[in-house]
Amino acid sequence: MAPMKTTVEISDALLDEAKRVASRESSTLRELIEEGLRRSLDERRQRKSFRLRRASFRGRGLQPGVSSEWAQLRETVYEGRGG
Numbered sequence: 001m002a003p004m005k006t007t008v009e010i011s012d013a014l015l016d017e018a019k020r021v022a023s024r025e026s027s028t029l030r031e032l033i034e035e036g037l038r039r040s041l042d043e044r045r046q047r048k049s050f051r052l053r054r055a056s057f058r059g060r061g062l063q064p065g066v067s068s069e070w071a072q073l074r075e076t077v078y079e080g081r082g083g
Contacts, residue, residue, distance in 0.1 A: 018032055
C-alpha cells in the first residue's frame with residue numbers, strides 16, 4: 001500500500017523533540033511517528049476490556065410481599081429515610 005499524506009497538529013515542543021530523537025537515531029520523523037502509533041495501537045489491542053465482577057448472592061429472589069415494580073421497590077428501600 002502506498003503511503004498516504006495527512007496533516008496532524010501537534011505542539012511545537014513535541015515536534016522539536018521528535019525531530020531531535022529521529023536525528024540522533026539516524027531515523028526519520030515519519031518512522032518515529034509510525035513506530036509510536038504502532039506501539040499505541042498494540043497497547044490498546046492488548047488491554048483487557050472491563051468486566052464487572054459477579055456480585056450476585058445465593059438467594060431465592062425477592063422476599064414474599066416485595067413488589068418488582070421499580071417505584072414500589074424504591075419506596076420500600078428508602079422507607080423511613082429522608083423527608
